Amino acid sequence: MGPMRKRHRYVQSGETSPYERATLTLALESFIRARRRYVFRLPKPGSSVVLLLSGGMDSAAAWHMLVTRFRLIVYPFSVVSGPLDPQYRAIGHIAAYMRKQRAGFSREPKILFVRAQQALTPVFRPEVMSPSELLGSFHPEHGLFELPRFWGNTMMYAQWAYLYAQKLRVEERIPIDTVLCGVTSDDGRFVPSQTLTNMRLIMATMMQISQEDSWQFGSVFYEPSVRADMTKAEVTRYLLRTKMPMRHTYSCDRKGILHCGTCLSCQSRKYCIQKAGRMDGTWYLDRNPVRTVARFVFGRD
Secondary structure, rough: OOOOOOOOEEEEOOOOOOOOOOHHHHHHHHHHHHHOOOOOOOOOOOOOEEEEEEOOOHHHHHHHHHHHOOOOOEEEEEEOOOOHHHHHHHHEEEEEOOOOOOOEEOOOEEEEEHHHHHHHOOOOOOOHHOOHHHHHOEEEEOOEEEOOOOOHHHHHHHHHHHHHHHHHHHHOOOOOOEOOOEOOOHHHHOHHHHOOOHHHHHHHHHHHHHOOOOOEEEEEEEHHHHEEEHHHHHHHHHHHOOOOOOHHOOOOOOOOEOOOOEEEEEEEEHHHHHOOOOOOOOOOOOOOOHHHHHHHHHOOO
């Protein structure tokens, strides 16, 4: 599925994630294996899967790879705050591009409007952080500050995607038992909900609440059982090769109309595109606010 490196299965991008819990992961895998004798298997070509689609680069690349390389029928599932959410606009652009790809393998995204997510997501407030807390959130290898947020969306969205898959099974008679996401092998260094431990926990939960041993949850980019191991920079490089309009994807943590250019996700986006050796066509407000807004309003590159 992706580049395979000879390293311990719970080491991501050459570094141990502070959020991984190897003992818990092994226990969950033992539970799953005892129920069905394997942990994860990639569905056969022509099978149907649900994909968590955020509108960002990783999930866009996952959709493209599942359709073109693995020939799976993809039912994208997205959660946004409403039609004005910038992720909603990005999802529309990605879907328009994917309609032109392998015909018959992509379905229209199922978009769930959940306005409560804005009220429930903690807001980054640097003015209430002490100097020691600010220093502790700094990552010198990238020159980035980690936003002090509760990153639990992956688990919440995965459960909604599971319900959508059940709806497809019951109402449309579609045989489907796999929910996938675009988590990369180095996401867990910053995001606790995007670790292998959490993905195994989600899968075990799906099996338990459904009382069906066939349910699977995993990432097309990070799944040791099928030797999938791609970093965010490698996924960015893959997406750039697809010719998908990169500037139409959305990654910003601040959820403004345009990318702020200063949050963790924007900085990561800049770093990955630069590492891929390509020009970044994203409109960032921190570079030239007046020009950036004008380009957005008048639709000029």
